[in-house]
Amino acid sequence: MIVLNDIHKSYGRTQVLRGCTAAVKLGEVVVVCGPSGSGKSTLIKCVNGLVPIDRGSITVDGVSVTDKHTDLPALRAQIGMVFQNFELYPHMTALQNVSLAQIHVLKRSRAEADARSEQLLARVGLSSKLSSRPDQLSGGQQQRVSIARALSMDPKAMLFDEPTSALDPEMVNEVLEVMQALALDGMTMMVVTHEMGFAQRVAERVLFMDGGEILEDSPKSQFFANPSTERARQFLTKVLSH
Amino acid sequence: MNYNWDWGVLLQQPYWGWLWSGLGWTLLISLGSWVIALSVGISAGIARCMPNRAIQIVASVYIEVFRNIPPLVQLFLWYFVFPELLPDALGLWIKRDLPNPEYVTAIVGLGLFAGARVAEQIRAGIAAVGIHLLPAALATGLRPLQAFRLILLPLGLRAVFGPLTSEFLITVKMSSISLTIGMLELTAQSRHIENYTFHGLEAFAVATVVYLLLGLSVTGLMRVIDRRFGAAKYRRASS
Amino acid sequence: MNDFDWGVIARSWPFLAEGMALSALLVVVSTAGGILLGLGLALMRRSDHAFIAGPATVYVTVMRSVPLILVLFWFYFLVPLVIGRPVGALASALVAFVLFEAAFYCEIIRAGINSVRAGQTEAALATGMRRSQVMRLIIMPQGLRAMTPLLFNQVIIVFQDTSLVYVVALRDFMTTASVVASRDGRPTEMYTLVAVVYLAICFSLSKAIELYGKGRAR
Numbered sequence: 001m002i003v004l005n006d007i008h009k010s011y012g013r014t015q016v017l018r019g020c021t022a023a024v025k026l027g028e029v030v031v032v033c034g035p036s037g038s039g040k041s042t043l044i045k046c047v048n049g050l051v052p053i054d055r056g057s058i059t060v061d062g063v064s065v066t067d068k069h070t071d072l073p074a075l076r077a078q079i080g081m082v083f084q085n086f087e088l089y090p091h092m093t094a095l096q097n098v099s100l101a102q103i104h105v106l107k108r109s110r111a112e113a114d115a116r117s118e119q120l121l122a123r124v125g126l127s128s129k130l131s132s133r134p135d136q137l138s139g140g141q142q143q144r145v146s147i148a149r150a151l152s153m154d155p156k157a158m159l160f161d162e163p164t165s166a167l168d169p170e171m172v173n174e175v176l177e178v179m180q181a182l183a184l185d186g187m188t189m190m191v192v193t194h195e196m197g198f199a200q201r202v203a204e205r206v207l208f209m210d211g212g213e214i215l216e217d218s219p220k221s222q223f224f225a226n227p228s229t230e231r232a233r234q235f236l237t238k239v240l241s242h
Numbered sequence: 243m244n245y246n247w248d249w250g251v252l253l254q255q256p257y258w259g260w261l262w263s264g265l266g267w268t269l270l271i272s273l274g275s276w277v278i279a280l281s282v283g284i285s286a287g288i289a290r291c292m293p294n295r296a297i298q299i300v301a302s303v304y305i306e307v308f309r310n311i312p313p314l315v316q317l318f319l320w321y322f323v324f325p326e327l328l329p330d331a332l333g334l335w336i337k338r339d340l341p342n343p344e345y346v347t348a349i350v351g352l353g354l355f356a357g358a359r360v361a362e363q364i365r366a367g368i369a370a371v372g373i374h375l376l377p378a379a380l381a382t383g384l385r386p387l388q389a390f391r392l393i394l395l396p397l398g399l400r401a402v403f404g405p406l407t408s409e410f411l412i413t414v415k416m417s418s419i420s421l422t423i424g425m426l427e428l429t430a431q432s433r434h435i436e437n438y439t440f441h442g443l444e445a446f447a448v449a450t451v452v453y454l455l456l457g458l459s460v461t462g463l464m465r466v467i468d469r470r471f472g473a474a475k476y477r478r479a480s481s
Numbered sequence: 482m483n484d485f486d487w488g489v490i491a492r493s494w495p496f497l498a499e500g501m502a503l504s505a506l507l508v509v510v511s512t513a514g515g516i517l518l519g520l521g522l523a524l525m526r527r528s529d530h531a532f533i534a535g536p537a538t539v540y541v542t543v544m545r546s547v548p549l550i551l552v553l554f555w556f557y558f559l560v561p562l563v564i565g566r567p568v569g570a571l572a573s574a575l576v577a578f579v580l581f582e583a584a585f586y587c588e589i590i591r592a593g594i595n596s597v598r599a600g601q602t603e604a605a606l607a608t609g610m611r612r613s614q615v616m617r618l619i620i621m622p623q624g625l626r627a628m629t630p631l632l633f634n635q636v637i638i639v640f641q642d643t644s645l646v647y648v649v650a651l652r653d654f655m656t657t658a659s660v661v662a663s664r665d666g667r668p669t670e671m672y673t674l675v676a677v678v679y680l681a682i683c684f685s686l687s688k689a690i691e692l693y694g695k696g697r698a699r
């Protein structure tokens with residue numbers, strides 16, 4: 001479904017990605033972890049072309065992201081993305097947030113879009129919050145709206161960039177539960193997260209990144225039981241110790 | 243467009259000399275008004291932040307009045323009206339015996355206008371620092387006035403370094419309005435050359451470039467100073 | 482000095498009102514034209530292509546470095562030359578004001594746009610929107626909230642700026658008052674009036690903006 005081949009990316013002089021190769025198969029859930037600054041966000045933003053890369057190739061469902069002739073907006077419409085800071089549109093209600101791209105990208109009528117949005121907001125447990133603005137919602141609720149917004153495009157795959165890092169601890173689970181339900185439905189997911197419990201429960205494979213490289217790409221059982229690099233071992237001790 | 247460009251005219255005397263003397267007056271007016279603007283503005287800005295209600299009000303009235311009347315009108319008030327309101331002897335002295343009354347009027351008028359804007363920047367700078375640091379300063383046991391003198395004032399003044407550079411450049415541009423009371427500064431001289439040679443566009447072009455270079459070099463200079471001594475250095479040290 | 486004659490104001494009122502109408506016209510045209518052109522410049526400056534962003538940057542930098550009076554002189558002579566026939570001071574002044582104020586509106590609009598977090602653009606792009614849609618549906622509505630007080634503030638500055646058409650002998654409020662002042666020999670009364678009127682208008686507008694800003698912050 002998602003194929004990354006030898007991705008290189010620099011910001012000015014700093015090399016952020018140095019030859020990353022990975023793949024996410026249809027229906028698979030892959031967790032990406034690694035210390036801060038290791039390039040996780042950059043990598044996941046390459047997948048839908050939000051970050052242009054210097055070298056390498058990316059395809060999603062057989063379509064090249066890096067090809068100049070690819071209609072990037074059309075491709076992005078088929079990949080949902082959820083951000084660490086939610087990035088809901090603050091000038092719109094929850095319902096409008098979810099309907100907006102359906103109306104302007106999928107060209108659905110407003111009624112059609114709103115009906116679909118209501119369904120999706122119900123699915124993430126927010127039926128009662130349709131007309132709330134983002135600043136009237138808790139962090140966990142905002143992130144669930146943002147998941148509904150991504151789902152509103154009926155995506156083939158979902159990207160999550162630390163969806164629970166900005167949340168108060170008591171709200172982490174409500175978001176993880178929604179994500180777990182998605183995974184059970186067979187959604188293809190690439191998830192940057194430090195929630196190792198989620199990885200153990202839901203992921204098929206774990207990628208471990210450090211210094212812009214993918215140091216490990218293993219089935220989760222192997223990653224947690226017996227990581228092959230010292231740095232992954234150290235990282236695991238740190239995140240699992242609390 | 244049918245215009246006979248002739249840049250050579252500007253190199254002839256007296257026009258070349260006019261441009262130079264215009265630049266000289268522009269600088270003299272700008273610097274003179276800036277001295278007044280800084281001294282009045284900093285005092286008024288600090289006064290605006292004082293706990294004493296009466297002082298605050300006086301400073302606010304000054305700031306609001308001088309900010310909200312167009313500088314050209316203020317200049318005319320100083321030039322035409324102010325001497326009339328004084329006791330006869332003093333008014334007469336200003337009109338007859340004050341050396342270079344246009345220059346004095348220009349720097350007073352422009353200086354007090356710019357002073358009000360400077361004061362507002364200072365007030366905003368101090369207030370911005372105060373929101374974060376006043377509670378902390380008071381918590382260490384400093385009295386309000388000590389906190390003001392030792393923490394808010396120095397940091398506030400550093401924080402307004404950039405805005406004050408812009409205010410100075412506004413003052414340089416504003417110095418051109420003194421042509422209305424007869425100062426032959428740069429803009430006036432270029433207009434003057436138009437009158438004599440009908441090659442105004444060349445003269446305006448030179449004046450434009452001079453103002454541009456003046457602006458760019460002041461901005462550049464201030465950036466260097468700021469990097470060495472100012473807020474930028476402080477920010478780096480504290481982060 | 483007790484021989485003030487405030488009656489001169491009443492006598493010259495219709496003339497002064499015409500001046501005020503011209504000031505208002507200048508404000509309206511330079512605000513509308515300036516915002517429109519400023520928006521174009523702001524979008525140009527955001528472009529990734531140096532040959533689009535570059536000229537806009539140079540334009541804005543030059544306009545912001547020179548005095549308005551010089552710009553008024555420029556166009557006083559330039560506009561008739563470009564058009565090929567005399568057009569009168571008003572047309573030249575309107576062109577000068579729009580082109581001059583556009584540079585300032587450009588910077589206000591740009592600051593408004595830049596105040597919107599980059600993540601908002603990423604999120605909108607990620608749903609498949611095109612850049613123009615992101616700008617129109619996501620960035621502009623949010624940027625507008627941030628820039629409104631500054632835009633209104635600039636209108637006050639423009640209003641004060643219009644007094645400078647005095648130098649091309651256009652009869653705005655300030656200039657009509659000065660005509661009366663010298664015709665009737667009443668500078669004290671007339672310039673005091675001008676000052677009070679400007680003060681009243683600009684002060685109340687700026688207080689209104691301040692209150693509006695505070696009301697919104699809550």
Ligand SMILES: Nc1ncnc2c1ncn2[C@@H]1O[C@H](COP(=O)(O)OP(=O)(O)OP(=O)(O)O)[C@@H](O)[C@H]1O
Nearest residue numbers: 011014016034035036037038039040041042043162
């Ligand atoms: N727009 C940018 N410009 C310059 N440098 C950037 C930019 N975005 C990221 N970087 C740098 O790239 C490196 C990797 O950043 P990235 O955000 O991908 O890391 P991350 O693994 O997601 O870290 P975190 O866990 O903190 O989110 C960092 O050193 C960061 O400073």
Ligand SMILES: [Mg+2]
Nearest residue numbers: 040041042162
């Ligand atoms: Mg990140």
